[in-house]
Amino acid sequence: MPTSCSFPCQRSWISYHPSSINLRSHRFVVASSAAAGMELSLTRPDDWHLHLREGELLHAVASHSGDFGWRRWWCSARQFGRAIVMPNLKPPITTTEAAVAYRQSILKALPEGSVFDPLMTLYLTDNTSPEEIKLARQSGVVFAVKLYPAGATTNSQDGVTDIFGKCIPVLEEMAKHNMPLLVHGEVTDPSVDIFDREKVFIETILEPLLKKLPHLKIVMEHITTMEAVKFIESCSEGSVAATVTPQHLILNRNSLFQGGLQPHNYCLPVLKREIHREAIVSAVTSGSNRYFLGTDSAPHERRRKECTCGCAGIYNAPVALSLYAKVFEQAGSLDKLEAFTSFNGPDFYGLPRNTSKIKLRKSSWKVPVSYPYEHGEIVPMFAGETLEWLPSNN
Numbered sequence: 600m601p602t603s604c605s606f607p608c609q610r611s612w613i614s615y616h617p618s619s620i621n622l623r624s625h626r627f628v629v630a631s632s633a634a635a636g637m638e639l640s641l642t643r644p645d646d647w648h649l650h651l652r653e654g655e656l657l658h659a660v661a662s663h664s665g666d667f668g669w670r671r672w673w674c675s676a677r678q679f680g681r682a683i684v685m686p687n688l689k690p691p692i693t694t695t696e697a698a699v700a701y702r703q704s705i706l707k708a709l710p711e712g713s714v715f716d717p718l719m720t721l722y723l724t725d726n727t728s729p730e731e732i733k734l735a736r737q738s739g740v741v742f743a744v745k746l747y748p749a750g751a752t753t754n755s756q757d758g759v760t761d762i763f764g765k766c767i768p769v770l771e772e773m774a775k776h777n778m779p780l781l782v783h784g785e786v787t788d789p790s791v792d793i794f795d796r797e798k799v800f801i802e803t804i805l806e807p808l809l810k811k812l813p814h815l816k817i818v819m820e821h822i823t824t825m826e827a828v829k830f831i832e833s834c835s836e837g838s839v840a841a842t843v844t845p846q847h848l849i850l851n852r853n854s855l856f857q858g859g860l861q862p863h864n865y866c867l868p869v870l871k872r873e874i875h876r877e878a879i880v881s882a883v884t885s886g887s888n889r890y891f892l893g894t895d896s897a898p899h900e901r902r903r904k905e906c907t908c909g910c911a912g913i914y915n916a917p918v919a920l921s922l923y924a925k926v927f928e929q930a931g932s933l934d935k936l937e938a939f940t941s942f943n944g945p946d947f948y949g950l951p952r953n954t955s956k957i958k959l960r961k962s963s964w965k966v967p968v969s970y971p972y973e974h975g976e977i978v979p980m981f982a983g984e985t986l987e988w989l990p991s992n993n
């Protein structure tokens with residue numbers, strides 16, 4: 600049963616300092632800085648970690664209609680050129696055949712005229728065969744394989760139970776085909792504290808895996824800790840990279856408990872301490888090409904978040920670009936935003952950069968309190984809050 604919690608205390612992000620804007624340093628991306636508000640022109644971004652779901656929810660998040668102007672911007676397909684689409688459906692997308700069919704259903708759900716390109720992934724299991732990797736590469740529509748340690752997160756029950764015992768031949772085949780392994784980097788051992796699961800995963804899985812398979816391309820998804828930053832920096836450039844979500848750049852773990860339990864701020868990996876948030880912000884805004892945009896936007900129907908055992912996942916698609924811009928602005932690094940949103944990802948995947956542009960206007964806009972669809976509603980990150988940096992196509 601849903602609770603009646605009204606989320607009075609979502610205003611829990613890190614304070615905003617307009618004085619930190621360094622105008623001189625971002626002359627390459629500033630399209631206009633008229634009194635009405637600054638405007639950035641960016642090469643169209645891609646989202647390198649997105650949950651689009653299926654059925655009614657897919658239609659809701661891919662093509663929600665009936666709105667005009669900026670309101671339609673919350674649909675991922677209108678903001679991003681491409682997205683790496685996560686395969687954790689029920690049942691999961693474990694074969695190329697299923698990925699091709701899923702891609703068709705996504706294309707059908709898109710708004711008319713959309714040129715959004717869903718880049719598909721396979722869900723790695725103990726039984727994935729090297730042959731499947733060959734098929735995936737030949738398909739031209741599957742771009743990566745996702746590792747969910749079994750039990751780590753939403754719909755991960757069919758994930759990998761023993762990567763070294765069961766998956767090495769498949770990973771060797773992936774290395775041969777230059778097919779990246781996308782990693783949900785948390786151990787699932789219940790005796791490991793939930794706030795330490797990423798760190799322990801790096802020590803016990805990622806470091807030994809890279810020693811064994813130094814040519815395997817890896818993306819550590821949604822990094823949350825200073826240990827992850829250290830690990831990424833220690834790897835050779837171009838072979839290991841990381842996606843970073845808006846929530847892990849903007850919020851720390853206090854926001855899970857501020858004024859009461861805040862289910863809409865609950866995701867996995869769980870938000871961490873402030874020192875970890877700061878480490879990730881520094882890494883991302885430094886201009887390093889090892890980090891790129893991956894929202895991990897993960898919609899769940901409201902009642903599945905506001906209940907006695909709420910799902911992990913933050914729905915951030917409508918607010919992601921505004922939040923990333925805010926983080927870079929606060930760091931005085933707006934000149935580095937475009938590489939993070941639009942260059943580093945395609946460069947790592949060996950894909951062309953987008954050629955079209957979008958704009959981000961520094962004007963206030965209010966995040967809707969929810970996005971209703973036929974049989975439910977989705978509550979976005981920062982529901983009802985006012986944000987800046989409004990995206991538009993022109």
Ligand SMILES: NC(=O)N[C@@H](CC(=O)O)C(=O)O
Pocket residue numbers: 650687752753783865866867868895897898911912913
């Ligand atoms: N991030 C989340 O908290 N949830 C994701 C799964 C995942 O990426 O962990 C989901 O599919 O809901």
